[in-house]
Amino acid sequence: MDKKKLRQQQIKRLKDNQQQTISEGVLLLNKLSETSIWKDAKTIATTISGPFEVPTTPIIKKALLEGKKVYLPKTMPHRQMAFLPFTDMNDLVRSDFGILEPAYKEKLVNQVPDLVIVPGLAFAVDSNYRVGFGGGYYDRFLAEYSGKTVALVPSEMHFDSAKWDIQNYDIKIQKLISVD
Ligand SMILES: Nc1nc2c(c(=O)[nH]1)N(C=O)[C@@H](CNc1ccc(C(=O)N[C@@H](CCC(=O)O)C(=O)O)cc1)CN2
Numbered sequence: 764m765d766k767k768k769l770r771q772q773q774i775k776r777l778k779d780n781q782q783q784t785i786s787e788g789v790l791l792l793n794k795l796s797e798t799s800i801w802k803d804a805k806t807i808a809t810t811i812s813g814p815f816e817v818p819t820t821p822i823i824k825k826a827l828l829e830g831k832k833v834y835l836p837k838t839m840p841h842r843q844m845a846f847l848p849f850t851d852m853n854d855l856v857r858s859d860f861g862i863l864e865p866a867y868k869e870k871l872v873n874q875v876p877d878l879v880i881v882p883g884l885a886f887a888v889d890s891n892y893r894v895g896f897g898g899g900y901y902d903r904f905l906a907e908y909s910g911k912t913v914a915l916v917p918s919e920m921h922f923d924s925a926k927w928d929i930q931n932y933d934i935k936i937q938k939l940i941s942v943d
C-alpha cells in the first residue's frame with residue numbers, strides 16, 4: 764500500500780481510538796522508564812503530542828523529575844527541525860500546523876540529545892520502520908543524528924510487518940516499545 768493511503772487510514776483509526784492510546788501511554792512510559800536508554804539519557808527529545816498521539820506531558824514531567832533536560836522540535840524552513848529546551852508550557856507557541864513549539868533561540872539549539880523519542884502513526888515491529896505525518900521531518904533529522912532513538916507504540920499503531928512501501932530515505936527506529 765502507498766504510505767499516503769496508510770497515513771489517511773491510520774489518522775482515522777487513531778481518532779476513533781484516542782482513549783485507548785491515552786491509557787496505553789501510561790504503560791508504555793512505565794516500560795520506557797525501565798530501559799537503560801532512558802536511564803542513561805541526560806537529555807531527551809520528545810514532542811508536544813496532538814489529540815490522537817501517545818500523550819507526552821507525562822513523559823516530559825517524568826524526565827524533568829528525574830533531572831533530565833527535555834528538548835522539543837521547532838519546525839524550520841526546508842522541513843528541518845531545531846530542538847530547543849522545554850521551559851514552561853506558557854512559553855510554547857502554536858505553529859501553522861497547530862502544534863505547540865518552543866520559540867527559536869539559536870544559542871539554545873541542541874541537535875544531539877542523548878535520546879530521541881520519535882513520534883509516528885504506524886510502526887512495523889519486525890523491521891522497526893515507521894510512518895509519520897508525511898513531512899519527512901524525522902527522516903531528514905535522523906539521517907544526520909547518531910544518538911539513540913526509541914518510539915512508543917500503542918496497539919493502534921502496531922503492525923507485525925510493514926504493509927506500506929519502504930523508501931530508501933526511511934530510517935529505522937532503534938527500539939520500539941509496545942504493549943504485550
Ligand atoms: N506532536 C508532534 N509534533 C511534531 C511532529 C509529530 O509527528 N507530532 N512532527 C513529525 O514530523 C514534526 C511536525 N510534523 C509535521 C508533519 C507534516 C506536516 C505537513 O505535511 N503539513 C502539510 C499540511 C497537512 C497536509 O498534508 O494535509 C503541509 O506542509 O502543507 C507538518 C508538520 C515536529 N513536531
Ligand SMILES: Nc1ncnc2c1ncn2[C@@H]1O[C@H](COP(=O)(O)OP(=O)(O)OP(=O)(O)O)[C@@H](O)[C@H]1O
Pocket residue numbers: 766882883893894895896897898899900901902903906930932933
Ligand atoms: N533524508 C531526506 N532528505 C531529503 N528528503 C527526504 C529525506 N527523508 C525524507 N524526505 C522526503 O520527505 C517526504 C516525506 O517523507 P515520508 O512520507 O517518509 O514522511 P514520514 O516519515 O511519514 O513523516 P515524518 O518523518 O515527518 O514524520 C518525502 O517526500 C521524502 O522525499
